[in-house]
Amino acid sequence: MRRFLAAFFLAKGLGNQAEPFQSLRFSRHLLLACLLFPITVSAVLAQSSPSWSGRWDTFWRDGAAVVELQQDGRSVTGTYEPGAGRIEGQIDGQVLRGRWFEDEVSGQLIFAISDDGQSFAGRFDTGEWWNGRRSGGAAERLIAGDASPRETLQSIVAAVNDFLIGGDVDALRFARTLLEFEGGEAPANTLRHRQALLWDIIDLSTFRVYDAPPRPEADTATFTIGLDGAEASYVLRFVRGSDAGWRLVVEDAQTLSAALRRYLNALGEPNVAAARAAMARSPRGVMQRFLFGIHDWDGSGRDAVLSTLDLSMLPDHLHNAEGSLLADYLKNVLDRAGFIFLQEIPNNPNRTTPYVHYSHPLGDIVIARMPAEDEDAPDRWAFDAGTLRNLPPLYAAMQNLPMAEGVPSSQPLTQFFSLRERIRDLSPSLLNRAVVIENWQWLAILVMLAAALVLVALLGLLAPKARVEPDDAKADAPVFQGKGLVHAVRLTLCSLGLVWGFGGIGLIETPLAPLHTLVSATAVIGCTWFAILATGMIGAIFQRRAASTVGYADEIVTAMAIGIIKLALLVAGLLLLAEIVNLPYEGILAGLGVGGLALAFAARETVSNILGGILLLTDRPFRRGDLIETHGQLATIETVGIRSTRLKRLDDTVMIIPNAQLSDQVIVNWGLRARRRIDLSIGLTYDTPRDLLDRFLADLRGLILRQPRVDGQDIYIGMKDFGASAIEIECRCFFRVSNYDEQVAARSALVGDIVELAKKLGVNFAFPTRTIHIVKEES
Numbered sequence: 001m002r003r004f005l006a007a008f009f010l011a012k013g014l015g016n017q018a019e020p021f022q023s024l025r026f027s028r029h030l031l032l033a034c035l036l037f038p039i040t041v042s043a044v045l046a047q048s049s050p051s052w053s054g055r056w057d058t059f060w061r062d063g064a065a066v067v068e069l070q071q072d073g074r075s076v077t078g079t080y081e082p083g084a085g086r087i088e089g090q091i092d093g094q095v096l097r098g099r100w101f102e103d104e105v106s107g108q109l110i111f112a113i114s115d116d117g118q119s120f121a122g123r124f125d126t127g128e129w130w131n132g133r134r135s136g137g138a139a140e141r142l143i144a145g146d147a148s149p150r151e152t153l154q155s156i157v158a159a160v161n162d163f164l165i166g167g168d169v170d171a172l173r174f175a176r177t178l179l180e181f182e183g184g185e186a187p188a189n190t191l192r193h194r195q196a197l198l199w200d201i202i203d204l205s206t207f208r209v210y211d212a213p214p215r216p217e218a219d220t221a222t223f224t225i226g227l228d229g230a231e232a233s234y235v236l237r238f239v240r241g242s243d244a245g246w247r248l249v250v251e252d253a254q255t256l257s258a259a260l261r262r263y264l265n266a267l268g269e270p271n272v273a274a275a276r277a278a279m280a281r282s283p284r285g286v287m288q289r290f291l292f293g294i295h296d297w298d299g300s301g302r303d304a305v306l307s308t309l310d311l312s313m314l315p316d317h318l319h320n321a322e323g324s325l326l327a328d329y330l331k332n333v334l335d336r337a338g339f340i341f342l343q344e345i346p347n348n349p350n351r352t353t354p355y356v357h358y359s360h361p362l363g364d365i366v367i368a369r370m371p372a373e374d375e376d377a378p379d380r381w382a383f384d385a386g387t388l389r390n391l392p393p394l395y396a397a398m399q400n401l402p403m404a405e406g407v408p409s410s411q412p413l414t415q416f417f418s419l420r421e422r423i424r425d426l427s428p429s430l431l432n433r434a435v436v437i438e439n440w441q442w443l444a445i446l447v448m449l450a451a452a453l454v455l456v457a458l459l460g461l462l463a464p465k466a467r468v469e470p471d472d473a474k475a476d477a478p479v480f481q482g483k484g485l486v487h488a489v490r491l492t493l494c495s496l497g498l499v500w501g502f503g504g505i506g507l508i509e510t511p512l513a514p515l516h517t518l519v520s521a522t523a524v525i526g527c528t529w530f531a532i533l534a535t536g537m538i539g540a541i542f543q544r545r546a547a548s549t550v551g552y553a554d555e556i557v558t559a560m561a562i563g564i565i566k567l568a569l570l571v572a573g574l575l576l577l578a579e580i581v582n583l584p585y586e587g588i589l590a591g592l593g594v595g596g597l598a599l600a601f602a603a604r605e606t607v608s609n610i611l612g613g614i615l616l617l618t619d620r621p622f623r624r625g626d627l628i629e630t631h632g633q634l635a636t637i638e639t640v641g642i643r644s645t646r647l648k649r650l651d652d653t654v655m656i657i658p659n660a661q662l663s664d665q666v667i668v669n670w671g672l673r674a675r676r677r678i679d680l681s682i683g684l685t686y687d688t689p690r691d692l693l694d695r696f697l698a699d700l701r702g703l704i705l706r707q708p709r710v711d712g713q714d715i716y717i718g719m720k721d722f723g724a725s726a727i728e729i730e731c732r733c734f735f736r737v738s739n740y741d742e743q744v745a746a747r748s749a750l751v752g753d754i755v756e757l758a759k760k761l762g763v764n765f766a767f768p769t770r771t772i773h774i775v776k777e778e779s
Helices: 002-014 019-047 149-166 169-176 188-204 253-267 272-279 283-295 297-307 316-337 385-398 415-426 439-460 482-504 513-547 553-580 585-602 604-619 659-664 690-705 740-761
Strands: 054-060 063-072 075-081 085-092 095-102 105-113 119-124 130-134 179-181 220-226 233-240 246-250 355-358 365-370 380-383 433-435 627-630 633-640 644-649 654-658 676-684 710-722 727-735
Touching: 054 169, 063 085, 063 169, 075 095, 085 105, 095 119, 105 130, 149 169, 149 188, 149 220, 149 233, 149 246, 149 283, 179 188, 188 246, 188 253, 188 272, 253 272, 283 297, 283 316, 283 355, 283 365, 283 380, 297 316, 316 355, 316 365, 316 385, 316 415, 316 482, 316 553, 365 385, 415 482, 433 439, 439 482, 482 513, 513 553, 633 654, 644 659, 654 659, 676 740, 690 710, 690 727, 690 740, 727 740
Parallel strands: 179 246
Antiparallel strands: 054 063, 054 130, 063 075, 075 085, 085 095, 095 105, 105 119, 119 130, 220 233, 233 246, 355 365, 365 380, 627 633, 633 644, 644 654, 676 727, 710 727
């Protein structure tokens, strides 16, 4: 700020100088000050770090705690629970350095707060990580009761699951209040270790919470839990507290460690991490991934949720859209079926029978074992296809049932359920089913069809009234139909809009699903049609550019590229259609292979001509405009296509020769000559004197050397023979011309100059004469 004020007053002071420049200089320095102001303010703001004050949910390798921090200047103090610990430190920029204190133990810590102030990353002095995020405050417990051992166990299990799924560290603090540590007070680290051992035993066990003692008469109670599919168990002990609430007894570390070791031995795993990794491939692992993914749907949770569903009955392109909708159905059914305790779900990965989580006359919620796609990979568990098919009618039957007690409210996962909830608030009667689907879905279909018709009409106004042709269109030049492109655009846009709309209103999971399949197939057809037409139009532009060049290589390459792209688009469209209608790729590919063989056999001549065009492309025996001799004809090259070559003979007739035939013939290319020979025979009369003949020959050589494009190295002139009526003079020379037209022009100019030379010298050209002698016979 001081820099800004200094710049401002400096600008003002400079403005009081000479009068002629006062206004200009003041404006310039005022502009400079205005530019410095935001820069200075930004620098000041950049130097201030986010505040550390507040409540933080923190985690480390084998524990978690809720930290309360208070910042005062550069000093920070705070506490954390569980453990009744303290934190003291000093701030250096965005880094907090200090110490933690717990009982008689302490150590160093270092935290670095993020730029947005919502999280921090840190380490203990041992090198292990200690990270945290801002807490949203103490959450209301989903299940909070201790009036009986059953309620206490329910509250503890719900709190621990809430921490595992939602990351609510405060849930652990709540669970800590329902524990009674055997042996009384102990160091906080020891208590946390014993608590963690108990959580591991409970988490690895499978039991039904409802089987816990409801309201025992005595002040103590027990409940045996154990492994699913293994001979190992552990006895939970409960005691009634002084406040009449029940507490779960946490035994000493040695007893808990021995129980946990029995569990691991029964499971055949070396440690808890390996046991949990194996149990992730079990019905409980499927449910846990599903619930975690629902909680983190906007992050990586969507993929986790979809991995728990058996979507094999759907085409691959519908896995994301329809899988998300099915996940929303499943979430709503589970929320109404009852509160989920993960420990009630089997966690045995070797289980052979499906796990039925919920039964209803319209369908069950079943997690079944699925064979892995890879033979070497282990089988996986997932909500089976039967469950997914039954979800829409099952939800329709349960939608009026309130959410289960303890299930938190959440936002819908998909557009369908969001829209449906709005319609429920607007008019519940629209959710009734008159015919097959709900009334609001019928209304939505009518609205979308009307919108599609309006879009078709609007796009129809863009269709050209006449055909669009190239300016230099020839008989075989490509002609574009603008209306066809507009029709393809209309079909594509309308179909894509209906696909999106039908998916949004949940039509996929209704008896009208074939309608969604139909518009999806129409969209693929429209996209393929549009892409092929657009490729043809773009390719025609390149073809016209290639036709304007002398070489024909670009023309052949362009034609081949256009053909290959169109074929690829057609094949891609067919494969997409096969996927939409759920046809196996193997059959389509096999059909294409058999059809390709039949097509190749039927079109072998065409294939031969294409190969001939490739040979002409690689050998390049001529260029456009060259005069060639082939098939006994002299003709000029006009165009070379992928199938045939078009030539024009000297009599202006067009000759089209298939490339296969042209490439197999002897081609004499007169157009590739660097120079062209001109032979003349000049006849002079016999009465021409010798000196005049010699002078004519010398001047004729000079005349030829003066021609514009003559090759002066090869000129041959001399008297050749005695003709019938003239002395014959031979003249042979070469002109550097590239085509026949230029050769004719050069020859014509030479002959005219020779006539002028003869007139100048006074020599006469001989022409055929006949002398008749008449003799009178004597009688």
